Amino acid sequence: MAAMETRRVRPELRDFEPYVAGRSIDEIKAKYNLHSVIKMASNENPLGTSPVVQKVIRDNVPLAFRYAQAGNPLLRSALAGYLGVVDAECLVCGNGSDEIIDLLIRVLARPGKDNIVAFDPCFSIYKVQAKLCGVEFRQVALDDNFHFPWDALLAKADERTKIIFVTNPDNPSGYAVPVTDLVDLASRIPEDALLVVDEAYIDFADPLEEYSMLPVFRKMTNVVLLRTFSKLFGLAGLRLGYGIMPPWLADYLMRSRLPFSVNILAEKAGIAAVQDEIFIAKTRETVLRGRRDLTQGMQAAGCTVYPSQANFLLVRPPMDPAIICERLLRKGIIIRGLGSYGLDAFFRVSVGNEEENRIFLGAITEVLNG
Numbered sequence: 001m002a003a004m005e006t007r008r009v010r011p012e013l014r015d016f017e018p019y020v021a022g023r024s025i026d027e028i029k030a031k032y033n034l035h036s037v038i039k040m041a042s043n044e045n046p047l048g049t050s051p052v053v054q055k056v057i058r059d060n061v062p063l064a065f066r067y068a069q070a071g072n073p074l075l076r077s078a079l080a081g082y083l084g085v086v087d088a089e090c091l092v093c094g095n096g097s098d099e100i101i102d103l104l105i106r107v108l109a110r111p112g113k114d115n116i117v118a119f120d121p122c123f124s125i126y127k128v129q130a131k132l133c134g135v136e137f138r139q140v141a142l143d144d145n146f147h148f149p150w151d152a153l154l155a156k157a158d159e160r161t162k163i164i165f166v167t168n169p170d171n172p173s174g175y176a177v178p179v180t181d182l183v184d185l186a187s188r189i190p191e192d193a194l195l196v197v198d199e200a201y202i203d204f205a206d207p208l209e210e211y212s213m214l215p216v217f218r219k220m221t222n223v224v225l226l227r228t229f230s231k232l233f234g235l236a237g238l239r240l241g242y243g244i245m246p247p248w249l250a251d252y253l254m255r256s257r258l259p260f261s262v263n264i265l266a267e268k269a270g271i272a273a274v275q276d277e278i279f280i281a282k283t284r285e286t287v288l289r290g291r292r293d294l295t296q297g298m299q300a301a302g303c304t305v306y307p308s309q310a311n312f313l314l315v316r317p318p319m320d321p322a323i324i325c326e327r328l329l330r331k332g333i334i335i336r337g338l339g340s341y342g343l344d345a346f347f348r349v350s351v352g353n354e355e356e357n358r359i360f361l362g363a364i365t366e367v368l369n370g
């Protein structure tokens with residue numbers, strides 16, 4: 001029966017698997033009968049949701065019956081003010097940057113004709129949305145140490161390539177390239193292609209000036225930047241992200257998007273979050289310090305830890321990561337195995353707050369020492 005009904009579904013969707021997310025706290029509490037669980041699996045903000053933003057969300061709850069203002073003009077101008085170097089007409093907000101990825105593909109790439117190029121492994125949403133749109137998705141293997149082989153990437157692109165995705169800093173490695181590399185890449189891609197640089201983790205790069213493309217954005221004609229409120233701003237569950245792009249492209253995305261995908265509480269929260277300088281600074285400080293402490297602690301426990309410019313670390317432990325993940329779960333700690341990325345020998349751990357990092361390091365040291 002199921003097989004027969006499957007014939008109704010578009011063939012390109014038949015092998016789809018649901019997105020593999022980090023395990024949730026409630027799921028693990030129930031399964032292992034635990035009172036408290038630490039989640040270091042989904043690169044969320046280790047400080048939680050800013051108290052200032054929480055108050056704004058609470059204060060706006062009575063507005064939940066209203067539609068948000070179409071096109072989110074207040075949020076876009078608050079963002080333009082925060083970013084400082086781009087106009088509001090270059091900004092498109094979405095239900096997470098996932099929505100912007102989806103819109104870019106649907107606005108730019110013709111099903112069955114055009115193609116999209118990215119590295120392998122890469123953020124799974126690029127691939128899933130391309131396939132859903134019936135657009136060919138070409139991938140180029142990363143170098144052994146997770147660095148970017150630019151020439152191989154360019155060799156895959158042709159006159160039918162509409163988008164080249166690069167994640168900087170990269171997920172799941174944390175590796176980042178300097179902005180000069182990306183400016184050079186943009187000058188070498190085919191004429192009809194756009195370079196989409198996913199800067200979901202850019203705020204954790206150190207020093208920021210060396211890595212962010214934002215300061216040079218105005219000089220580029222074929223570059224789109226993706227940003228999110230899910231990491232630095234601690235609003236992953238509210239779903240808010242945005243793209244920075246040439247005005248002509250922003251205009252097409254605004255015309256084709258669903259009008260109310262950014263909900264009214266996300267909009268108010270976003271406006272408050274970009275003005276919350278204390279929380280932003282504290283988050284950055286916590287992540288940079290935690291990244292250093294976790295790196296040293298795991299190295300001392302015998303792990304290979306890859307240099308990271310993000311709020312997580314890619315780790316190659318001296319033991320099967322599946323066993324480590326399972327033993328940590330029993331102790332109430334969730335990290336991310338990377339089987340879904342094809343990286344069976346590695347795990348990824350998000351930087352937690354000071355206490356979480358200490359508990360995690362104690363637990364993994366115990367697991368690795370038998």
Ligand SMILES: *Cc1c(COP(=O)(O)O)cnc(C)c1O
Pocket residue numbers: 043095096097098099123167171198200227228229230236240241
């Ligand atoms: C987390 C993440 C995002 C953000 O996605 P949202 O939809 O904004 O939550 C985007 N790109 C990458 C590579 C990420 O890891």
